[in-house]
Amino acid sequence: MDVSVDCALFGFDGEALKLLLIHQRTAEEGPLSEDELQMALPGDFVNEQESLEDAASRVLHELTGLDNVYLKQFHAFGDPNRVKGLKDQQWLRTFREHPENRVMTVAYFGLVSLHDHIPRASSFAGDAEWTEVGSIPQLAFDHDDISDLALATLREQLESKHIGFEMLPKKFTLRQLQTLHEIVLDKKLDKRNFRKNVKRMDHVVPLGEKEEGVLHKPAQLFTFDANLTHDS
Amino acid sequence: MDVSVDCALFGFDGEALKLLLIHQRTAEEGPLSEDELQMALPGDFVNEQESLEDAASRVLHELTGLDNVYLKQFHAFGDPNRVKGLKDQQWLRTFREHPENRVMTVAYFGLVSLHDHIPRASSFAGDAEWTEVGSIPQLAFDHDDISDLALATLREQLESKHIGFEMLPKKFTLRQLQTLHEIVLDKKLDKRNFRKNVKRMDHVVPLGEKEEGVLHKPAQLFTFDANLTHDS
DNA sequence: ACAAAAGTGTTGGAGATACACCCATGA
DNA sequence: TCATGGGTGTATCTCCAACACTTTTGT
Numbered sequence: 172m173d174v175s176v177d178c179a180l181f182g183f184d185g186e187a188l189k190l191l192l193i194h195q196r197t198a199e200e201g202p203l204s205e206d207e208l209q210m211a212l213p214g215d216f217v218n219e220q221e222s223l224e225d226a227a228s229r230v231l232h233e234l235t236g237l238d239n240v241y242l243k244q245f246h247a248f249g250d251p252n253r254v255k256g257l258k259d260q261q262w263l264r265t266f267r268e269h270p271e272n273r274v275m276t277v278a279y280f281g282l283v284s285l286h287d288h289i290p291r292a293s294s295f296a297g298d299a300e301w302t303e304v305g306s307i308p309q310l311a312f313d314h315d316d317i318s319d320l321a322l323a324t325l326r327e328q329l330e331s332k333h334i335g336f337e338m339l340p341k342k343f344t345l346r347q348l349q350t351l352h353e354i355v356l357d358k359k360l361d362k363r364n365f366r367k368n369v370k371r372m373d374h375v376v377p378l379g380e381k382e383e384g385v386l387h388k389p390a391q392l393f394t395f396d397a398n399l400t401h402d403s
Numbered sequence: 404m405d406v407s408v409d410c411a412l413f414g415f416d417g418e419a420l421k422l423l424l425i426h427q428r429t430a431e432e433g434p435l436s437e438d439e440l441q442m443a444l445p446g447d448f449v450n451e452q453e454s455l456e457d458a459a460s461r462v463l464h465e466l467t468g469l470d471n472v473y474l475k476q477f478h479a480f481g482d483p484n485r486v487k488g489l490k491d492q493q494w495l496r497t498f499r500e501h502p503e504n505r506v507m508t509v510a511y512f513g514l515v516s517l518h519d520h521i522p523r524a525s526s527f528a529g530d531a532e533w534t535e536v537g538s539i540p541q542l543a544f545d546h547d548d549i550s551d552l553a554l555a556t557l558r559e560q561l562e563s564k565h566i567g568f569e570m571l572p573k574k575f576t577l578r579q580l581q582t583l584h585e586i587v588l589d590k591k592l593d594k595r596n597f598r599k600n601v602k603r604m605d606h607v608v609p610l611g612e613k614e615e616g617v618l619h620k621p622a623q624l625f626t627f628d629a630n631l632t633h634d635s
Numbered sequence: 636a637c638a639a640a641a642g643t644g645t646t647g648g649a650g651a652t653a654c655a656c657c658c659a660t661g662a
Numbered sequence: 663t664c665a666t667g668g669g670t671g672t673a674t675c676t677c678c679a680a681c682a683c684t685t686t687t688g689t
Contacts, residue, residue, distance in 0.1 A: 172406045172449070174481070174507060217404070219505065223481035247479040247509045249406070249455035273451065275406060275509075277479045346640075363643070364679065387639040388686035578667075595670070596652065619666040620659040 173274040176226045177214035177314065178242070179321030180235070182301060183338035184285035185347060188354050189301040190318060191234070191292060195262060195311050209258055211311040212318060213299070214276060227279040234299060235283070235290040241337040242281045245324045246317075249275035253313045262311065280321040282337035286347075329355050333374065336395035344382060344390035345369060374398075405506040408458045409446035409546065410474070411553035412467070414533055415570035416517035417579060420586050421533040422550060423466070423524055427494055427543050441490055443543040444550060445531070446508060459511040466531060467515070467522040473569040474513045477556045478549075481507035485545045494543065512553040514569035518579075561587050565606065568627035576614060576622035577601060606630075 180191040192210040213234045217226040223244065231240050254263060254274050263270035283290055285301070292299040302308075307318060329335050335351050336343075349365050369375050374396050382389040412423040424442040445466045449458040455476065463472050486495060486506050495502035515522055517533065524531040534540075539550060561567055567583050568575075581597050601607050606628050614621040 172404065174404045174406065217481070220483050222483060223479060223507070244479060247455060247476060249449070249509065251452050251454060275455070277481065277507075344641090361679070361681085362641090363681085366642080367644095368678095382641095384688095385640080386688050388641045388688095390641055576668090593653070594668090595654085598669080600651095614668095616661095617667080618661050620661095620668045622668055 173269070173272045174217045175214050175274055175276045176217055176223060176230060177212045177248075177276045177278050177317055178227055178230055178281055179212055179278065179318050180231060180240070180281040180283065181304070181321075181325060181338065182283045182285040182290070183351050183354070184289075185350065188304045188338075188351075189285065190304050190307060190322075191299060192302050192307070192310070193234070193299045196298075208262070209311040210300075210302075210308055212278075212314045217277075223277050227277075227281075231281055235292065237283060237290050240281045240283055241334060242279050243328075243334075244277060244279050246320055247275060247277045248313055248317060250313065256312070259312050276317075278317045278321065280325060282325075282334060284338055284340050286340040286343075326355060333395075339395075342378060342380070342392040342394055344392060346390060348375075348393075369393075405501070405504045406449045407446050407506055407508045408449055408455060408462060409444045409480075409508045409510050409549055410459055410462055410513055411444055411510065411550050412463060412472070412513040412515060413536070413553075413557060413570065414515045414517040414522070415583050415586070416521075417582065420536045420570075420583075421517065422536050422539060423531060424534050424539070424542070425466070425531045428530075440494070441543040442532075442534075442540055444510075444546045449509075455509050459509075459513075463513055467524065469515060469522050472513045472515055473566060474511050475560075475566075476509060476511050478552055479507060479509045480545055480549060482545065488544070491544050508549075510549045510553065512557060514557075514566060516570055516572050518572040518575075558587060565627075568607075571627075574610060574612070574624040574626055576624060578622060580607075580625070601625075 178191075182189045182191065191213065193213050195209050195211045213230050215226065215230045215233075217223060221229070224242070227242055227244075228238070228240070231242065232238055251273055253276075254260070260270060289301075292301055304322060307315075309315060310318065325334075329352065335348065335355070338351060339347055345366055348369065349360055349362065352365070353360050375393050376396050378392045378394055380392045382392060410423075414421045414423065423445065425445050427441050427443045445462050447458065447462045447465075449455060453461070456474070459474055459476075460470070460472070463474065464470055483505055485508075486492070492502060521533070524533055536554060539547075541547060542550065557566075561584065567580065567587070570583060571579055577598055580601065581592055581594065584597070585592055607625050608628050610624045610626055612624045614624060
């Protein structure tokens with residue numbers, strides 16, 4: 172059986188939560204027409220002497236240029252027919268040596284900040300795009316299921332596992348942290364209560380510094396100290 | 404790459420939490436000496452036209468005779484060297500066609516009740532044993548890691564996902580439910596508070612009936628109604 | 636001065652914790 | 663009658679939800 176990894180990479184830019192999608196295509200342009208091409212999550216086969224984690228990191232590095240991205244396995248997808256859809260088979264027959272092979276995939280979700288600099292979203296695999304979660308089109312293979320479960324997993328783990336910080340710049344304001352939570356959890360939060368909770372967390376430490384270049388009262392900057400991550 | 408499933412099957416008998424382990428051996432006795440054989444989690448290769456879930460159910464059915472066991476995927480283990488240990492290779496060379504192949508495994512945990520009848524723990528794969536969690540010996544391959552993570556996952560999900568009931572008989576007493584929680588979570592719970600919480604859960608319904616054949620005041624029996632499982 | 640977001644406390648209710656005695660049954 | 667676990671209520675405290683005004687900065 173062939174084994175691949177797929178990555179659902181989420182990014183937050185202060186406004187919206189986005190998912191990185193690639194246009195399904197390869198270097199040499201194939202004979203497939205526009206509407207036979209779909210979008211997909213970045214993924215690739217696992218190399219012979221490479222762990223699953225390493226494969227996922229490699230895919231992400233090749234696509235975004237980033238290293239040390241927060242990356243977490245969340246599910247293996249192994250339906251025998253998960254690459255047997257009509258469009259999927261057309262694509263596989265055009266670009267793959269063994270299109271009939273069964274492929275299972277181990278899915279990872281990753282988190283990056285899109286604040287300071289947008290990690291380059293382009294790659295060997297074709298053009299890539301940050302797509303707002305909520306406007307995700309139909310995807311190739313079972314990538315709809317994968318991205319749905321990735322988002323559900325992100326929601327579940329956001330509060331319990333201190334992973335929101337991975338989507339913020341190193342120095343962030345409490346407003347940014349709150350907006351992120353509101354968007355991921357899809358509900359409004361009370362400012363005063365939110366700040367009360369955050370201030371009880373040891374691992375969110377105030378820097379002496381303030382925001383600059385904003386046209387209102389500058390906010391204090393905070394940072395996340397992973398060493399102090401033994402819950403509150 | 405070869406793909407297998409492994410199952411960490413937990414059972415509760417009212418006293419202790421147990422894990423089903425098999426003696427690593429096959430039908431035709433091999434030339435391996437006693438101390439070269441280890442214990443392992445039940446597992447098998449995934450068949451060509453079989454989903455991962457189906458493979459896990461099959462392994463469990465073959466081993467315990469049970470169907471409809473609660474079974475949940477929790478992690479894929481894909482280290483390139485996970486079957487390259489010395490003892491592991493001795494065993495693989497004796498019993499497998501392609502001992503040098505890389506094998507990744509998708510791990511499931513399962514839950515059964517050992518109250519009414521002990522599901523038969525024997526199989527094509529050799530003798531099997533219910534081993535108390537806490538006295539688990541060193542296991543073959545990376546099965547130590549797998550069983551550790553299985554137990555951690557069970558702990559995490561016990562309260563949030565109503566899965567404790569899977570390890571109790573259909574009719575159970577509140578004491579049994581509490582003991583189960585105490586053992587899995589490894590901490591004592593207050594009887595009155597525990598019962599207060601349970602009584603707030605719609606999906607734990609009291610039957611009119613009472614326990615029989617005990618040498619003390621008989622307890623009321625409860626059952627779990629999965630239809631009412633939309634949290635409290 | 637004005638616009639824009641930062642920052643700050645209190646109150647009421649719900650859920651968590653801690654704790655001790657009487658009850659029903661079988662032997 | 664005794665041994666064994668079943669079954670119950672109250673007081674306290676902590677955590678959560680709801681809610682509005684003043685402060686600081688840039689223009």
